[in-house]
Amino acid sequence: MEPADFQQLKSHVLWAAFAASAVFGFITQRTHFCTMGAISDVVNMGSWVRMRMWGMAVGVAMIGFQLMTWLGWIDPTQTIYAPGRIIWLSALVGGALFGFGMVLASGCGSKTLVRIGTGSLKALVVFFVMGFAAFATMRGILAVVRVRTVDQVAFDLPGGSAVPAALSAWAGGDASMLGLLMGLVVGGGLVLWALANAEFRASFNHWLAGAGIGLVIVAMWWISGHLGFVPEHPETLDPVYVATNSGRMEALTFTAPMAYALDWLIHFSDTSKLLTISVVSVAGVVVGAFVQALWERSFRWEGFRDTQDTALHIVGALCMGVGGVTAMGCTVGQGLSGLSTLSLTSMIAVAGIVLGALGGFRLQMWLLERG
Template identity: 70%
Template sequence: MEIADLLKLNALVLWAAFAVAVVFGFIAQRTHFCTMGAISDIVNMGDWTRMRMWGMAVGIAMIGFYGMAWLGWIDPNQSIYTGNRVIWLSATLGGLLFGFGMVLASGCGSKTLVRIGAGSLKSLVVFFVMGFAAFATLRGVTAVLRVNTVDKVSFEMASGSALPAWLASLTGMEPTLTGLVFALVVGGALVVWALVGQDFRNANNLLAGIGLGLVVIAMWWVSGRLGFVAEHPETLEAVYLGSNTGRMEALTFTAPMAFTLDWIIFFSDTSKALTFGIVTVAGMVVGALVCALLEGSFRWEGFRSTQDTALHLTGAVCMGVGGVTALGCTVGQGMSGLSTLSLTSIIAVTGIVLGAIGGFRFQIWLLDRE
């Protein structure tokens, strides 16, 4: 492959990622899909409907991910979620911090982008603060603290942290077939659980569950299949085009917010190129904006009070620091990561849920205090 062909393919990968992110943003705005909202519905009303949306989406994404691996389209070991090192403490504490922060900030990173598209100025503020905190935790002062403390606590899994790979190493089964069977059992159970829910089977809920599950699958295909070049013409090494991590990527929004700010600030620096994460951030906002305009729900929104401002700023910092520490957010670990059946992702999502419950308890305490 010549350099000119490589550049054309790179542009195609980025446009494809942007288009898929637009679909995600549109569906999320249309269906009110929100992981924090799902947890809130359960805690406050005992309503599992939005959690069933999430469960169906994750289940479909699992089946699609390992289906593509079985077909040989993607390599399940080439993602940040399935590495040999399980940073369980970082995943736990980062997840707790992210979950607590998303409650204070009225939504996770993906919801923040969707709300920006729908006219929320306070979500725009959350985006800048969260992106700044994420960048500091990637390369700045909190990065030094993270690397020298929690990231040092881990254990190794020789087969990788994906549960199917671990099971294959124990049983001697073929890894991709094991992954497909594992995904069909676990993912299928999640889909069935969603469908048996009372009043779940309507167009809106099915659009969220099926549509977003397919979006995650599409992102893995774009990055891991379309964007994979076995031999770069200059380095002669395998490369995933548009990747920030050098590996196959899907949707995640904490670190990409930092990359987006970095690209905007240093736009004239020719070394700063558009990447997979940056275009998906933009795509989310555009998709939500299109949906909000079409359905007439676009509304300008600002902070209600000084306390509201303080809570959102605090929540944004917690999400930026926690999301990078945990290697992902409710979409990064909660959908993309879980689709790989990664042990690290399971730990991180557990931390996010517990952190969110703590955030709700804190809000109740604030109301009682007032």
């Protein structure tokens, strides 16, 4: 591949990622797709409708990822969710911190970006604080603490953290075929569970959220892992995934990308700071939500109610930034993208997020009773 062709491919990958993330933002705003909202509905109202939306999205993403793996379009070992070292304590503690923080901050990372697109100045503050905390946990003083504490507690799983690969290494057999079968059974089961509810089936928005969000995750895996894969870089001759921060194929996630987006904005004039899938995905979600808000005439400026509201959002943003990096993903990064790979680490992180969210709801109830 010639250097000019490589640059053109990079442009195509970035525009495709931007478009896919804009669709994500549009659908999320239209359907009120929200992991925190889904957990809250179950806990406070006994309603499982939004949780079924989330389950269907995971199921569709899982089937799509495993199908592309079986077809040979993508390499499942080339994701951040694949390494065989299971940092389970980081996933659990980080997930719990993230889940707790998203309740205090009125939504997870993706919801924060969506709310920015609909006019929330509160969400803009959350974005800056969360991005700062994420960067400090990736490369700053909190990174030292993370590496010397929770990251030390781990175990190795032969074959990798993805369940199909681990089972294949243990019992033999074709990992891609096993992954496809597990994807059809587990992912298909989630889809059927969602569709089994009459209230869920009755609304177009429920279908759009479940199928649409799941397909966006599949599209991002294809864009990064297939369209953006170059077997030989024109200069280094090494295989490369174009325009990624991790050097591996990436789908949607929103904790580290917020830090990367801030870094790109701060060092815009530095020619070594290049646009990546992570950065454009952050912008895409905001733009997609903004377009939908204008379309349905729901764009409204929103500010903090009082000092307590401000403090809770700042603390929540700090918890999400630290927790999201520690757990290697958020409700979308581990909850949708990670679970689509059938990663054991992602399952632990999601469990931590749910536990943290429950703790956040308890704190909110205590504050209401105290008030």
